[in-house]
Amino acid sequence: MRMKKYDIAIIGGGASGLAAAISAARAANINGSRIKTVIFEAQPRVGKKILATGNGRCNLCNEDTQITHYRGDTQFASAVFSGPECDTQEFFRSLGLLLKSDDGRLYPLGGQASGVLDALRFEVDRLGCETLTDTKITSVKESGGAYILNNSFLADAVILCSGGKASVGECNGYTLLGQLGLTVTPLFPSLVRLVASEKNFKPLKGIRADGEIRIMSGGECLARDSGELQFTDCGISGIPAMQVSSAVARNAQHGGVYAVLDLCESLSREQLADFFLQRATSAPDARCEDVMTGIMPRRLGGVLLGELNIRADARAADALISHREALADTIKGWVIPLKGTNGFADAQVTSGGADTACFSSETLESKSHRGFFCAGELLDVDGECGGYNLHWAWCSGRRAGRCAAEYIIKKERKNA
Ligand SMILES: Cc1cc2nc3c(=O)[nH]c(=O)nc-3n(C[C@H](O)[C@H](O)[C@H](O)COP(=O)(O)OP(=O)(O)OC[C@H]3O[C@@H](n4cnc5c(N)ncnc54)[C@H](O)[C@@H]3O)c2cc1C
Structure with missing residues (x-):
C-alpha cells in the first residue's frame, strides 16, 4: 500500500497542536518554503476541549506568567517561555482575536471560547494545513529518518500534541512515547x-x-x-x-x-x-x-x-x-x-508526563529521535488555575511547530 506522505504530522488537534500547525506554516512562509503539514485528530472535530475551558469563556493566559505558577520540570518550562513564542497576547492579536483581563486572567474580548477556536481554525485553514478528523494515531515507528504512523502515513517530522489523561481519563500519547522508547514520569490528576x-x-x-x-x-x-x-x-x-x-x-x-x-x-x-x-x-x-x-x-x-x-x-x-x-x-x-x-476524569490537567530529560528545552525535539517533537499537557509541565495550562500549550506548541519547520527546511536544503 502506498503511504500518504507529509513533511510534518501533528498528532492531536487541541490547543498545542493547532498552535504548532500555525507556527510551522508561518516559519516556512518566512523562509520562502512550502511545507506539507497535517493534523491528525481522533475526535470528529478539532479543539473540543478548548470550548469547555474557563466555563465556556476560555481563560487562555494570565497577565502574571511567572514560573512560580507551574509544577513539574519548571526549569524546562522556563527555557521554553524565554523564547520568542512566549507572548500569547501578541499571538492572538496576530490571529485577529483581542483579549480582556478579568483580575489578571485573560479571556477573549468576545467572551466566548468558540471565538478562540474559530480564530485558530481559520488560520490553520488559511495557511493550507490539512486536518484529518476521526483519525486516531495508534502506532508510530521510526524508519529511515522518517516516521510511519498507523502503517498508513509517512512524515519527516512528528509533533506529538495528544494532551494528557485529564477530563478524558485515558490518553494513548503515553503509549506512542513508549513505542519509541521515551519515558513518562508518574502521572497524577491536578486541578481536581x-x-x-x-x-x-x-x-x-x-x-x-x-x-x-x-x-x-x-x-x-x-x-x-x-x-x-x-x-x-x-x-x-x-x-x-x-x-x-x-x-x-x-x-x-x-x-x-x-x-x-x-x-x-x-x-x-x-x-x-x-x-x-x-x-x-x-x-x-x-x-x-x-x-x-x-x-x-x-x-x-x-x-x-x-x-x-x-x-x-x-x-x-x-x-x-x-x-x-x-x-x-x-x-x-x-x-x-x-x-x-x-480521578483523572474529573481533573482539568495532568501532573507529570513525557520525561523532559528526553527532549531539548530549546527545540522540544527528542534527544534520541531526530524530527520527533512533543508539546502541551503531554509533557511533564502543568500550571495552576488562571490560564496557565493553555499558556503552556500555546507556547510549547508554537515552539515545537517553528522548530519542526526549521528541521524540515534544513533537511531539504541538505538533500537539495
Ligand atoms: C473542563 C476544563 C476546563 C479547563 N479550563 C482551562 C482554562 O480556563 N484555562 C487553562 O489555561 N486551562 C484550562 N484547562 C486545561 C487545558 O484545557 C489543557 O491543559 C490544554 O487544553 C492542553 O492542551 P493540549 O493541546 O496539550 O491537549 P488537548 O487540548 O487535550 O488536545 C489534545 C488533542 O489530541 C487529540 N488526541 C489525543 N490522542 C490522539 C491520537 N492518538 N490521535 C489523534 N488525536 C489524538 C485529542 O482528541 C485532543 O483533541 C481546562 C481543562 C478542562 C478539562
Whole structure:
C-alpha cells in the first residue's frame, strides 16, 4: 500500500497542536518554503476541549506568567517561555482575536471560547494545513529518518500534541512515547476536587465560604491558597482546593495528608474569642448558631459548633464563654484528613508526563529521535488555575511547530 506522505504530522488537534500547525506554516512562509503539514485528530472535530475551558469563556493566559505558577520540570518550562513564542497576547492579536483581563486572567474580548477556536481554525485553514478528523494515531515507528504512523502515513517530522489523561481519563500519547522508547514520569490528576477521609461531609454539601486552605504532611506545609472554598458531599472543591490538589494527589498515597482550613482570615484567634465573649455577654439568650451567622454561612457555623459538641440551639451565655477559645481555634485551624483527590476524569490537567530529560528545552525535539517533537499537557509541565495550562500549550506548541519547520527546511536544503 502506498503511504500518504507529509513533511510534518501533528498528532492531536487541541490547543498545542493547532498552535504548532500555525507556527510551522508561518516559519516556512518566512523562509520562502512550502511545507506539507497535517493534523491528525481522533475526535470528529478539532479543539473540543478548548470550548469547555474557563466555563465556556476560555481563560487562555494570565497577565502574571511567572514560573512560580507551574509544577513539574519548571526549569524546562522556563527555557521554553524565554523564547520568542512566549507572548500569547501578541499571538492572538496576530490571529485577529483581542483579549480582556478579568483580575489578571485573560479571556477573549468576545467572551466566548468558540471565538478562540474559530480564530485558530481559520488560520490553520488559511495557511493550507490539512486536518484529518476521526483519525486516531495508534502506532508510530521510526524508519529511515522518517516516521510511519498507523502503517498508513509517512512524515519527516512528528509533533506529538495528544494532551494528557485529564477530563478524558485515558490518553494513548503515553503509549506512542513508549513505542519509541521515551519515558513518562508518574502521572497524577491536578486541578481536581479533594476527597476527605473521615468526616461525613453530607451536611456541608453546597456550602461556599471564603478561607485559606493549607495542605500539611508530617508537619510540613506542602501547598496553600486562599479564596472561595466549596464543600461537596465528600470533600472540598473551589479554586483554592483545585490549586493545592496536585500536592494532595502526589502525596496522599503515603497517608498522613490533611487540610487545615482558616475560615475567618480577617480576624485573629484572639479577636474571634473576644467576639464570642462580647456576643455572649451582650445577647446571652441568643442561639449559638445565630451568633455564628455574624461571621460565616449558617450551615457551616452549625457544623463547626458540632465539631465541639455544642448544640446549635444552645444559649450563647451557656456555651460560648467557656468554649470561645476552642471555637476560635477550630475556625482558624479546622483539620480535615484527606484520602486523596478525585480521578483523572474529573481533573482539568495532568501532573507529570513525557520525561523532559528526553527532549531539548530549546527545540522540544527528542534527544534520541531526530524530527520527533512533543508539546502541551503531554509533557511533564502543568500550571495552576488562571490560564496557565493553555499558556503552556500555546507556547510549547508554537515552539515545537517553528522548530519542526526549521528541521524540515534544513533537511531539504541538505538533500537539495
Ligand atoms: C473542563 C476544563 C476546563 C479547563 N479550563 C482551562 C482554562 O480556563 N484555562 C487553562 O489555561 N486551562 C484550562 N484547562 C486545561 C487545558 O484545557 C489543557 O491543559 C490544554 O487544553 C492542553 O492542551 P493540549 O493541546 O496539550 O491537549 P488537548 O487540548 O487535550 O488536545 C489534545 C488533542 O489530541 C487529540 N488526541 C489525543 N490522542 C490522539 C491520537 N492518538 N490521535 C489523534 N488525536 C489524538 C485529542 O482528541 C485532543 O483533541 C481546562 C481543562 C478542562 C478539562
